[in-house]
Amino acid sequence: MILYSFFTVPAYMATAFVIILVSLKRDSYVPFVAITGALISLGFSLLAIPQVLPGTPVSMQMEEWVAPYGITIFGDCLSITLACLISIVALMTMIFSSSYIRERRAKYYALLSLLFAGMFGVVHTGDVFNLFVFLELLSIASYGLIAFPRNRSALEASIKYLIMGSLGTSLLLMGVAFLYGLTGSLNMADIAVRLSGMSSPAVAVSFGLILTGLGIKAGLVPFHTLHLDGYTAAPTPVSAVLAALVANIGLYAILRVSFILFSMPFVALQILLWFGVISMVLGAVLALRQSNLKRMLAYSGVSQVGFIAVSVGLGTSLGLVGGLFHMVNQALIEGLLFFCAGAVVYFAKTADLDKLSGALKSDRLLSFSFLIGVLALAGIPLFNGFASKWIIYMAALEVNPALALLAVVVSAITLAYGLKAYSVIFSGNPLGKAVDVRLPLSMKIPLVLLAALIIIIGVLPWIGIGVANLMAGGLDSASYIQEVHI
Amino acid sequence: MMEELMAMQYLALALAAVIALLWIIFEASRREPKKPREKARIFACGTEATPGELNVPQGSYYQYMKRFFVTGPLARVHSGRLSTYIAWILAGLAVIMTAMVMMW
Numbered sequence: 067m068i069l070y071s072f073f074t075v076p077a078y079m080a081t082a083f084v085i086i087l088v089s090l091k092r093d094s095y096v097p098f099v100a101i102t103g104a105l106i107s108l109g110f111s112l113l114a115i116p117q118v119l120p121g122t123p124v125s126m127q128m129e130e131w132v133a134p135y136g137i138t139i140f141g142d143c144l145s146i147t148l149a150c151l152i153s154i155v156a157l158m159t160m161i162f163s164s165s166y167i168r169e170r171r172a173k174y175y176a177l178l179s180l181l182f183a184g185m186f187g188v189v190h191t192g193d194v195f196n197l198f199v200f201l202e203l204l205s206i207a208s209y210g211l212i213a214f215p216r217n218r219s220a221l222e223a224s225i226k227y228l229i230m231g232s233l234g235t236s237l238l239l240m241g242v243a244f245l246y247g248l249t250g251s252l253n254m255a256d257i258a259v260r261l262s263g264m265s266s267p268a269v270a271v272s273f274g275l276i277l278t279g280l281g282i283k284a285g286l287v288p289f290h291t292l293h294l295d296g297y298t299a300a301p302t303p304v305s306a307v308l309a310a311l312v313a314n315i316g317l318y319a320i321l322r323v324s325f326i327l328f329s330m331p332f333v334a335l336q337i338l339l340w341f342g343v344i345s346m347v348l349g350a351v352l353a354l355r356q357s358n359l360k361r362m363l364a365y366s367g368v369s370q371v372g373f374i375a376v377s378v379g380l381g382t383s384l385g386l387v388g389g390l391f392h393m394v395n396q397a398l399i400e401g402l403l404f405f406c407a408g409a410v411v412y413f414a415k416t417a418d419l420d421k422l423s424g425a426l427k428s429d430r431l432l433s434f435s436f437l438i439g440v441l442a443l444a445g446i447p448l449f450n451g452f453a454s455k456w457i458i459y460m461a462a463l464e465v466n467p468a469l470a471l472l473a474v475v476v477s478a479i480t481l482a483y484g485l486k487a488y489s490v491i492f493s494g495n496p497l498g499k500a501v502d503v504r505l506p507l508s509m510k511i512p513l514v515l516l517a518a519l520i521i522i523i524g525v526l527p528w529i530g531i532g533v534a535n536l537m538a539g540g541l542d543s544a545s546y547i548q549e550v551h552i
Numbered sequence: 553m554m555e556e557l558m559a560m561q562y563l564a565l566a567l568a569a570v571i572a573l574l575w576i577i578f579e580a581s582r583r584e585p586k587k588p589r590e591k592a593r594i595f596a597c598g599t600e601a602t603p604g605e606l607n608v609p610q611g612s613y614y615q616y617m618k619r620f621f622v623t624g625p626l627a628r629v630h631s632g633r634l635s636t637y638i639a640w641i642l643a644g645l646a647v648i649m650t651a652m653v654m655m656w
Contacts, residue, residue: 226634233641270656274649281644288644291637294630333655337648352626384553447564456557527557 069124069141071114071149072190074107078183082176089172097164100175104160107182108153114146121539123549125192133550134253138192140550144390144540145189147533148318151394152189154519155310155401156182158512162405163303165508166412174214174301181207181307188315192550194242194327195252197319198235201283204315205231208308212300223299230282230292238279244272245327255550258327258543273328277337280323283316286338286375287345290368297364298417302408305360309367310401314393317374325541332381339379343472345372350479359407359417359487363400366443366483369476370396376473377458380465383538388457391534395442395450395523402516403439406432409509410491413501419487423494429503433492435513440484442520445477450520453527454534 081103088095117124123142127133141149159178167174184204191197209231213224246252248268249260261269282289293313297305320338324330349369356362374396377389409432411417414425426432442449445456455477462470505513523530539545594601629636 226632226637229634230637230641233638237645267653267656270652271649274645274652277652278641278645278648281648282641288640288647291630291640295632331656333651336655337651341644348626352630355627447560448568452560452564453557456560457553460553460556525561527561528554531554 067124069126069139071111071141071146072139073110074186075183077107078179082179085172085176093171096171096175100160104157108157111149111153114141118143118146121536125549134251134256138253138550139190140192142540143536147537148189151397152185152311159303159307161508162512165506166303177207177210185311185315192254193252198239198242202235211304212296214301220299223295227296234279234282237275241272241275244268254326255547258547276323280316280320285313285368285371286341287348294364298361302404302411306401306404309404310397313371314397326543326546329543335379335381338375342372342375342379346476350476354479354483357419359419363403367400373458377461380461382461385461386538387534388454388461390537391530392454395454398516398519399439399442399451405512406436413503419490422491424500427500427502428492429505435517436488438517438520440488444481444484448524450523453530
């Protein structure tokens with residue numbers, strides 16, 4: 067069976083190639099090519115929904131080579147939901163960037179297309195080596211995108227991102243090499259079958275290396291330092307992609323590898339739980355004291371990833387559903403907040419909250435969108451963040467009530483720093499002459515669409531819960547192995 | 553669990569409606585005749601104060617957090633130094649590998 071959503075990978079690669087060709091003729095056509103590529107990819111992702119909707123996974127082999135010798139492409143509710151999420155955020159980013167990026171557009175859009183190609187590759191691969199290859203593709207594209215402004219802070223952040231990112235992918239590759247040495251295979255389903263009767267300490271070492279490598283991509287404390295400077299220095303639409311998607315891609319890879327290859331051992335749950343608790347608290351406390359809007363949002367991303375890790379680390383089915391639901395919600399919320407921050411930075415020319423006080427003549431759409439993002443991030447009812455956080459609180463209450471209380475306190479801290487940023491930017495006393503904000507249509511569309519999705523999922527939470535339940539089904543090792551026909 | 557979640561949603565919807573009503577009443581009651589220019593001026597200690605002088609730096613709402621004993625050291629290890637950042641990662645690797653070897 068042909069898995070349509072996998073065509074997003076060649077579609078984005080072709081888009082990057084066409085962008086470079088088109089830019090040789092006329093640079094102003096580049097955003098249209100990029101947006102067309104994103105729309106085609108969204109179409110491929112949506113086409114795959116009926117293929118996996120009954121909860122049945124779909125796999126295909128490249129060039130008719132049977133597993134485990136050929137390359138396996140895999141899709142289930144988990145990967146297709148993430149593919150749809152990536153497609154939506156990618157399209158919004160392409161549209162938003164068309165007015166945000168005014169120079170060297172071809173390089174920017176080509177790198178962005180390669181970044182998305184890498185993400186789609188990660189969610190579709192059924193092979194641990196290709197997981198590394200696609201992660202490396204998205205990492206290399208992100209190094210270039212962070213350095214894109216070509217100023218001192220962007221170059222410094224990019225070099226730090228490169229060094230720490232390379233450390234992560236090196237550890238991942240070492241883990242994959244260990245696995246290959248142990249099992250003689252790179253196919254995930256085949257490795258799962260061969261590892262099932264093995265109790266060698268080398269298995270633990272390989273899992274530890276892979277978990278660390280992917281943990282760096284996910285941005286969990288103590289691996290969160292990868293993202294902080296990168297999110298702050300990158301062009302804001304790129305920060306939106308990194309915060310909304312890259313961390314989730316890392317978490318997806320952790321879950322896929324842990325559940326399918328290693329049947330999620332107790333030690334991995336404990337690591338996720340405790341790293342998650344530290345991420346949740348540390349991210350929120352440090353966000354509270356930031357005076358840079360983008361850095362504050364970067365720390366809030368660390369805190370939200372912590373919520374997801376805690377929920378999964380609880381080891382219950384309710385916790386897994388809550389974590390996966392929050393993964394989707396967090397992507398939409400972080401995307402919206404970073405796009406709002408992008409619009410603010412675009413007009414005020416600064417992300418410093420001390421200088422932003424009253425710097426903008428309030429724009430209703432921008433201020434409402436930011437407020438919706440803040441309220442959703444803090445888990446206020448009627449917004450999507452509430453529905454997923456409610457499930458996380460309930461799951462934590464079943465295991466340890468103190469954890470549930472801690473999660474509520476962290477949500478309150480989230481509201482405190484979110485409202486601080488909102489009040490400074492949109493109702494602060496002006497320090498000088500305020501800039502008139504006239505949002506172009508290309509900035510309005512992503513804000514309206516993401517805010518609408520946040521409210522729709524918030525008001526109709528059973529849709530999200532249903533999808534999260536189906537996503538959780540994708541982490542069943544037995545059905546995965548059966549589908550790949552090992 | 554779904555019923556509890558929906559009950560919370562309806563409660564929030566009712567609260568939002570009440571807040572919206574109160575806001576409309578507040579906005580309606582705020583409309584008053586324009587003050588003469590002389591009355592609109594603000595004085596502090598007998599001299600006229602400019603809006604800039606009356607400003608509270610809102611970006612510094614939670615600046616007391618900087619004096620809080622936990623966040624000081626935490627901020628020092630998030631100062632942007634690459635060596636400190638890599639130390640965080642290596643510490644994480646050490647914790648994971650120790651846990652793996654001891655609990656596997």
